[in-house]
Amino acid sequence: MNFGGTIRPNNKAVAIFLVSVATLYLIYTWRNSAALAKESAFGSEKVSIGEILCAAIAAAEAGGREVKAVREKGTELNEKSKGKTKEGVKDVLTDGDMRSHQVMYSTLTSYFPHIKVISEEHDENNISMEPVNFNKKCPALEQISKLEWAPNDSITIWIDPLDATKEYTENLLEYVTTMVCIAVKGEPVVGVIHKPFEKKTYWAWVGQGMAEELLEINKAPEADNESFIISLSHTGDAVENRIKSKFPNAKVEKAGGAGYKSLQIASRHNAAYVHMTHIKKWDVCAGHAILKALGGRVTTMKNEPIKYGSGANDQVLIKDGLLASLHNGDFYSKLFKE
Known part of the structure; x- marks a missing residue:
């Protein structure tokens, strides 16, 4: 009796198996390439700095309206402590901070979803306010000498929804501002500072232009060096x-x-x-x-x-x-x- 016979592979079955493996590999490779290409495209896609400037002004002013509305209600600010600074000063959070954060963050992340936006505040309840509409060709651009674009992944937007919160709680409202900054490759390029209780907005784009309000206050005599x-x-x-x-x-x-x-x-x-x-x-x-x-x-x-x-x-x-x-x-x- 011969138990040492030869096993003959089924050529058709082998061919089908190899084609299936190759097809799965190609699908896997294509999907990964497409995902990387999509990620790369969003990262390298250029966006108008002027458009972000218009959104930043609108966001800062919208945040300012929330800050002002909360303070002028005459009710409790719902103050909470975020801890203490290194100097032992109480770090305060109010409804004004949060409502301003919600509208500013919502506006900037909605219109520029592929740009990193960093805010002082974080909403643990994920309450999102309706983003404010803004004119992509806002009046500020009339002061700009040359419009520029930059890749999404080179831009970071920093927002401070309510600067001077401690003073805000003490009704020292002249110190209160809402702020947005646009940095490109780590360099501060555009700054927006809004004073909600004076309804004034100061902005500047390095090398391109600035608000008339800023030009006006900069006309003062030079300060004493001391x-x-x-x-x-x-x-x-x-x-x-x-x-x-x-x-x-x-x-x-x-x-x-x-x-x-x-x-x-x-x-x-x-x-x-x-x-x-x-x-x-x-x-x-x-x-x-x-x-x-x-x-x-x-x-x-x-x-x-x-x-x-x-x-x-x-x-x-x-x-x-x-x-x-x-x-x-x-x-x-x-x-x-x-």
Whole structure:
């Protein structure tokens, strides 16, 4: 009896099997390629910076309306504590912060879904307000010398729905702003600062143009070189003492809100804005862009540049303080770095 016979494969079955495997492989490869191509296309697709500027102005003003409406209701602000700052100051959250965040974030993410938007606030309940409509050819573009485009994946939008929340709760409303900043490859390019209780909006696009309101306040005489502005809520005596050690006769003003202080520099009311402790990028990005557009300089207290990207290596916290000025930036940086 012969048990060692030869097994003959079924050529037709083998062929069908190989064709099936090859087909599945091609489908898998095609789907992955299509997904990567789609992702790449959205990332490399260019968007008009001018269009984002128009949306940013509309978003900041819509957020401002919410901030104003909540404050003027005369009811409780539903204050909550988000913890304390490094200096031990209570970090407050109100209905004004959240309602402004909801409309600003909704507007910017709805119209620009493939651009990273970073907000100071986070809505755990995922309540989304209706995005505001805006004119893609808004009046601001009439002040622009040259429109530009940038790839989606090179842009980061930073929003501060309510700057100076502590002062907001204390009814010190002159300090309150809503802000949007557009950064391209980490560089602050467009800044929008809206003052809801004055119904004024200041914006600038570096190298391209700026709001007439900003041009108007920048016509003031140059500030005294020894006139400084510092934080009302995050200071103590340390910052003032540091300034006085360099400028014994310095005039030091304390004020709330990074946006407000940036505008005080832009309006030449103060020569330099000094902040020695931690500060968040959404607090300073818009002001940075505006001062940069006016020829000013913004760095850390260690004279290091500040980047506003959204990559894995980009941090929200600026750990080495802030030094902003419209003129004599190098002078202040070298002096305070010593």
